[in-house]
Amino acid sequence: MTTAEVAAYLRLKERTVYEMASRGQIPCTRATGKLLFPRRLVDRWLEAHTDVPGARVAAPPPIYAGSSDPLLEWALRACDSGLAVLARGSADGLERLARGEAALAGIHLLDAQTRTYNVEAIRRALPFPDVVSIRLCAREQGLLVAAGNPLGLSGIEDVARVNARVALRPEGAGSRLLLDVLCARAGIAPDALETVARPAQTQGDLAALIASGEADAGIGVRAAAVGAGLGFVPLGIVEPFDVVMRRRDYFEPPVQALMRFLLDPAFAETAERLGGYDIAEAGRVVLNA
Numbered sequence: 001m002t003t004a005e006v007a008a009y010l011r012l013k014e015r016t017v018y019e020m021a022s023r024g025q026i027p028c029t030r031a032t033g034k035l036l037f038p039r040r041l042v043d044r045w046l047e048a049h050t051d052v053p054g055a056r057v058a059a060p061p062p063i064y065a066g067s068s069d070p071l072l073e074w075a076l077r078a079c080d081s082g083l084a085v086l087a088r089g090s091a092d093g094l095e096r097l098a099r100g101e102a103a104l105a106g107i108h109l110l111d112a113q114t115r116t117y118n119v120e121a122i123r124r125a126l127p128f129p130d131v132v133s134i135r136l137c138a139r140e141q142g143l144l145v146a147a148g149n150p151l152g153l154s155g156i157e158d159v160a161r162v163n164a165r166v167a168l169r170p171e172g173a174g175s176r177l178l179l180d181v182l183c184a185r186a187g188i189a190p191d192a193l194e195t196v197a198r199p200a201q202t203q204g205d206l207a208a209l210i211a212s213g214e215a216d217a218g219i220g221v222r223a224a225a226v227g228a229g230l231g232f233v234p235l236g237i238v239e240p241f242d243v244v245m246r247r248r249d250y251f252e253p254p255v256q257a258l259m260r261f262l263l264d265p266a267f268a269e270t271a272e273r274l275g276g277y278d279i280a281e282a283g284r285v286v287l288n289a
Contacts, residue, residue: 006037010046024289027127031113038124044098045127058100060246062254066093066106067174068202069241070223071271072136078270079261081254087202091172094125097244104255105244106136108174112181117240119287130247133287134259137241140276141178143233144210144220151216153233156182159193159217166195167206167215175206175219178237182219204228222276238278242286259283 006026007014018035020026027041061084064076068087076083083104086096093105109121122133145153151162156179159166169176183190196215200206207228209215217233225232249255261267262282271277 001037001039001042003035003037006042009039009042024123025129027124029124041098041125041127045129047127059252060097060100060103060249063096063102064104064106065096065102066090066104066244067108067241068204069106069136069139069221070203070227070274071139071277072106072241072243074270074274075258075261075267078266079257079264081257081261083254083258089170089173089176090121091125092170094121094244097246098126098128103245103249103252104258106241107244108139108239108241110174110177110181110239112177112184118242118244122244122287123289126244128246129289131244131287131289132247132250132285133242133244135240135281135284135286136243136262136279137271137282138238138278138280139241140222140234141175141219141237141239142222142225142235143217144207144225144228145217145231145233146210146213147229147231149231149233153217155233155235156186156188160186160188163194164216165214166193167198167200167209167218168195169206169219170199170201174239178239179219182235223274226275232276240281240286244287247288 003014003017007017021028021035027045028035028037062082063086064083065086067090073085090107090109096102097105107118109118111120143153151164180190200209203220203224206218206220207224210230211228222232271279
């Protein structure tokens with residue numbers, strides 16, 4: 001919807017809608033250069049602000065959804081959070097959080113226009129007035145390759161030049177979006193890459209495809225390469241990785257168990273052992289809407 005249409009839909013003045021959008025109080029996008037308001041998210045936003053007398057909004061199931069990350073998945077187990085892991089990409093995690101199908105989502109979503117991570121994606125995807133985003137770590141992304149880097153790959157240009165077989169993460173995964181951005185910067189059409197048919201749902205799946213010889217390369221984290229005995233080609237990319245939840249769920253035992261564990265020496269030791277992690281900002285509040 002346009003500003004005029006959403007103003008009529010909500011029975012507000014257009015100026016009020018503009019002010020709400022500028023303060024991040026209503027879901028909107030500027031992807032086309034002008035303000036647009038996805039009707040589905042506006043409806044969810046209205047539902048989230050609706051008082052239901054005598055009723056309590058159902059708690060989400062104890063599920064972590066979103067990006068696959070070796071350190072986080074280990075931490076969720078080690079701290080006995082009780083959260084099941086459903087890692088199918090950052091965008092999927094935000095969608096499940098918006099639908100009330102997960103308590104926690106992990107994301108690393110690069111906004112190609114602002115070249116910033118996560119906050120814009122959260123504001124576009126989540127209609128809730130009580131969103132909290134916590135920094136888990138910064139992590140190194142690069143090319144996972146076979147041990148010894150037999151094709152001599154040094155960047156995405158080499159991948160295209162030698163027709164290396166690329167294992168892709170699913171649509172909406174942060175690593176998939178990063179690949180698209182890298183291709184755009186190099187002037188390479190993403191569909192010009194030779195890709196394998198089977199998508200890699202997790203970082204472990206990506207490493208397994210390369211270790212088995214089904215693929216030659218893929219965008220992933222250093223920790224996945226180290227854990228599988230693969231080669232890793234740095235691309236100079238260190239990205240923030242955040243966990244997102246509703247404020248009401250931040251105070252629940254599963255999330256609190258994880259937040260406390262971020263201060264445990266075992267967390268720092270494991271981050272060092274896995275490789276490619278910087279946890280200096282672990283636990284920092286990035287967004288408290």
